[in-house]
Amino acid sequence: MPQGFTFQKFGDIEAAVLSDGVLHATYDPFRGLDRAECIRLVGRPDKGVGSVRIQVNAFIAKFGDKLILIDAGCGNTMGPTLGHLAANLRAGGVDPSKVTHVLLTHIHPDHSNGLVDANNQPAFPNAEVLVHENDAKFWLERAPESGDDDFVTRNIAAARRVLAPYLTRLRRVTNGEALPGVSAYLSAGHTPGHTTWLIHAGKDAVLFWGDTVHVGPIQFAHPKTTLIYDLDQQAAAASRARVFDWVSADRIRVAGAHLELPGFGYVTRKGAGFAFESEA
Numbered sequence: 001m002p003q004g005f006t007f008q009k010f011g012d013i014e015a016a017v018l019s020d021g022v023l024h025a026t027y028d029p030f031r032g033l034d035r036a037e038c039i040r041l042v043g044r045p046d047k048g049v050g051s052v053r054i055q056v057n058a059f060i061a062k063f064g065d066k067l068i069l070i071d072a073g074c075g076n077t078m079g080p081t082l083g084h085l086a087a088n089l090r091a092g093g094v095d096p097s098k099v100t101h102v103l104l105t106h107i108h109p110d111h112s113n114g115l116v117d118a119n120n121q122p123a124f125p126n127a128e129v130l131v132h133e134n135d136a137k138f139w140l141e142r143a144p145e146s147g148d149d150d151f152v153t154r155n156i157a158a159a160r161r162v163l164a165p166y167l168t169r170l171r172r173v174t175n176g177e178a179l180p181g182v183s184a185y186l187s188a189g190h191t192p193g194h195t196t197w198l199i200h201a202g203k204d205a206v207l208f209w210g211d212t213v214h215v216g217p218i219q220f221a222h223p224k225t226t227l228i229y230d231l232d233q234q235a236a237a238a239s240r241a242r243v244f245d246w247v248s249a250d251r252i253r254v255a256g257a258h259l260e261l262p263g264f265g266y267v268t269r270k271g272a273g274f275a276f277e278s279e280a
């Protein structure tokens with residue numbers, strides 16, 4: 001049964017989390033923190049695939065006359081525990097053809113493969129897709145190099161396939177306001193164009209921060225912990241530190257692609273690191 005979703009009202013912004021499902025991962029991808037400490041923080045035994053469960057979220061926002069999707073889930077490409085976004089969208093009463101904009105935090109399978117359906121037809125036939133120009137260049141234009149990791153080669157192929165139907169309505173952005181009240185902030189490292197998207201109206205704001213955090217129990221306490229999938233490990237850690245400083249100092253509500261449901265909350269300082277206050 002699709003869970004659907006419920007809009008929450010944050011002033012003039014209405015937003016909802018759309019669960020795409022759960023990614024069954026291991027303790028292998030973490031870098032910069034002892035494996036034993038990762039296991040202790042996550043609190044689940046080290047038993048291979050499924051030891052670490054990573055929630056995968058997209059978000060939908062009603063803002064002015066726009067219906068904005070932030071990221072698009074995995075589509076049918078990552079197994080039966082994922083790919084539920086489309087069903088949840090419909091269960092919540094939203095016709096995908098009514099989506100006016102898709103903001104991509106970055107081009108990665110769990111964020112962009114759901115742009116197309118099983119027949120490679122656009123899942124959001126009337127939407128303009130906005131993505132940072134660094135990600136567009138890296139995933140859509142850069143020639144594969146011999147030293148590329150397998151996951152990079154695979155992701156390049158996937159990126160070209162799922163964005164093909166959108167090329168005439170793909171907008172490459174840089175830092176700044178991309179739509180009225182919708183601003184892009186480059187947060188590079190995980191990918192070259194990884195972007196946090198701020199929707200703001202008066203004193204209300206939500207920062208859709210994509211993959212700023214992959215595993216909350218580890219990375220709030222230890223923000224320097226990276227994942228093998230961060231293309232530039234140092235830049236990813238530095239970007240996370242900058243975003244944590246910003247949203248904790250200004251108490252900005254965040255919405256995370258890999259935060260546990262409900263996916264919204266606030267970052268606070270705690271000891272030498274940070275903590276997350278989930279907003280139920």
Ligand SMILES: [Zn+2]
Pocket residue numbers: 108110111211257258
């Ligand atoms: Zn992700």
